[in-house]
Amino acid sequence: MGSLSLSAISKSFGVVDVLKGVDLDVAAGEFVVFVGPSGCGKSTLLRVIAGLDEQTSGDLRIDGLLMNSVPPAKRGIAMVFQSYALYPHLTVARNMGLALSQEGIAAADIKRRVETASALLRLDALLDRRPAELSGGQRQRVAIGRAIVRQPSLFLFDEPLSNLDAALRAGTRIEIAKLHRQLGATMVYVTHDQVEAMTLADKIVVLRGGIVEQVGRPLELYARPANLFVAGFIGSPTMNFIGGDSAARLRAATIGVRPEHLLVAPESAGAGAWIGAVSHAERLGADTMLYVDVPEVDVLGAGMLTARILGDIDYAVGDRVGLTPQAGKVYRFDDDGNSIAA
Amino acid sequence: MSRAASPARPWPLSRAAVHLVLILYAALCLGPVLLVVGNSFKSRAAIFGAPLSLPGPATFDLVGYKTVLGQGAFLHYFANSLIVTVGSLAAVLLFGAMAAFALSEYRFPGNRLLGLFLSLGIMVPIRLGTVAILNMMVATHLVNTHLALILIYTAQGLPIAVFILSEFMQGVSKDLKDAGRIDGLSEYTIFFRLVLPLVRPAVATVAVFTMIPIWNDLWFPLIVAPGEATKTVTLGAQVFIGQFVTNWNAVLAALTLAVLPVLVLYLLFSRQLIRGITAGAVK
Secondary structure, three states: OOOEEEEEEEEEEOOEEEEEEEEEEEOOOOEEEEEOOOOOOHHHHHHHHHOOOOOOEEEEEEOOEEOOOOOHHHOOEEEEOOOOOOOOOOOHHHHHHHHHHHHOOOHHHHHHHHHHHHHHOOOHHHOOOOHHHOOHHHHHHHHHHHHHHOOOOEEEEEOOOOOOOHHHHHHHHHHHHHHHHHHOOEEEEEOOOHHHHHHHOOEEEEEEOOEEEEEEOHHHHHHOOOEHHHHHHOOOOOOEEEOHHHHHHOOOOEEEEOHHHEEEEEHHHOOOOEEEEEEEEEEOOOEEEEEEEOOOOOEOOOOEEEEEEEOOOOOOOOOEEEEEEOOOOEEEEOOOOEEOOO | OOHHHOOOOOOHHHHHHHHHHHHHHHHHHHHHHHHHHHHHOEOHHHHHHOOOOOOOOOOEOOHHHHHHHHOOHHHHHHHHHHHHHHHHHHHHHHHHHHHHHHHHHOOOOOHHHHHHHHHHHHHOOHHHHHHHHHHHHHHOOOOOOHHHHHHHHHHHHHHHHHHHHHHHHHOOOHHHHHHHHHOOOOHHHHHHHHHHHHOHHHHHHHHHHHHHHHHHOOHHHHHHOOOHHHOOHHHHHHHHEOOOOEOHHHHHHHHHHHHHHHHHHHHHHHHHHHHHHHEOOEO
16 A cells, blocks of 8 residues: 555646656655755655645556545645644644544544554653643654554655754654654655665655656665766765866766765875865764865866765875775766766 | 953943833823823812822712713613624634635735735725715615624724734744645634634734724714714713813713723733734844
8 A cells, every 4th residue: 555656747836837747656665755955846746745735737646546636634645744733732642633533533543543653652651741842853753643643555754854953863764764664654755865865765766956867776876876966966975076188088078986986095105096185174083074176177066076085094284195086986977967877 | 252242231321211212102102091090080170170180088089980870871882882892803803814814825816916905905094985884884774783883893904904914824834734734624624723823912913903993983983873772982972072061070981981991901912912013023
């Protein structure tokens, strides 16, 4: 239960086209993450799936049933919002049970399902409190509980972790991943955080300007990005893009090297495809980010190459270093920005 | 870091100046009210002899209240005022909030234009239309009914109510309303149970601002409902003002009594009211 199929979904607000023909199939039980920069249409796409906005054209099917114009409550979905969106006047238990009582389910059943969900999320002690008495992390767990209670065929998450602080975010992320394993439900998750995308997803959908740029498993996108945009969007720190002669030698308009695939050696060691001076170093303990000025190389974007070295290696600002890409780890892109097969 | 850079407490001098201005303004507003209340407890000779002095043992006199309350009709006028005010208030708040919800929540063609049209009423005084309104009331046989006044005051109060409430409703979390839709709540439930409680301070503000001009109005009761059965307090107090002789004791006592309901309402709403007026200004 819980397959989702979108065909040629487009959505316009007045003259602004937010979605321009999105096709997507999600199998039952899959965890799909929509990522993209702000304004790419990922939230709008989620709202269309939820039925909160109606698509301008295209068909939407959940479990094979055509859902165009079906009101949100009848789609068999549940949604978790960024701002939690708990009902301020209801207790936690009633927040979680409201949808069920709207469906006319017996009070005893509601109680049982709320208790099951609250045990899963460790909310038992909070059931009689109101949202105002809860912390941010607790509120988000209640919001997730409210979704679980409905036993939907499709869970929708709209940037659920964005309002949490870093420590809570990591904890809740793991909780959502566990939940997906336990429930085996289909989940569609919107985020701009690529760590969330990489760690949670079975399948990532990268969106830009209302168009799907690439769909694939997280590591597939990391290893074989379809174009410059996906290559730059997946991976942190972001990929180095180099044009000019360096690219032309490899018969490409642009080449890309991930910071973790650059070998760094002092200039005195002699070797190095590109030579430059360290302009800034970020030492994180486990690894070190080097930002290297390479005036002779045509670096796109920031004008500096970023290298990521394992461990704490003490380069000072101004040190001259040689950078060499690892063999077989250079991505090539043509004039249109599309990947050239190796 | 210099100390001056931190947002220090205002200078004592400028603080004093602010308070001075506020105190003067408060005195200006309260002065006439206190004068009315004070003099309503004095004898006729004392009102004219020393209008600014407080009632003392020698000048204390309840003759005004005796006159007003002794005249049976006055309680009836009070009831009329209450019916008209409460009726109009309920209509303004209900329809104003619903219109504001529709304008702020739904996208439909002409939304902006309709909002503009509704707020135009803030700028055009309804009294300009008195003659047409009177004609309408005569044609519909509503002259000398409570309904006539309620309809007029509803029209008068709606523009500002829609304007203020739609601003506040835009501030209500969109996610919350959407969560309600996903949980299967009807639009009415979302409006009454989720949105309205959250804009309660704004509703209280609108309620007070709407109520006071209605309660105080002399114009429309005089024109469309001057009959004995529908006379309001402000109109009723006029019976004590004659062309040659005015019963000042009674007028002042009537006005003092007329202040009471507004005062009670204000006390009930005051906490909400202050939150409503300053919302957006702070935070």
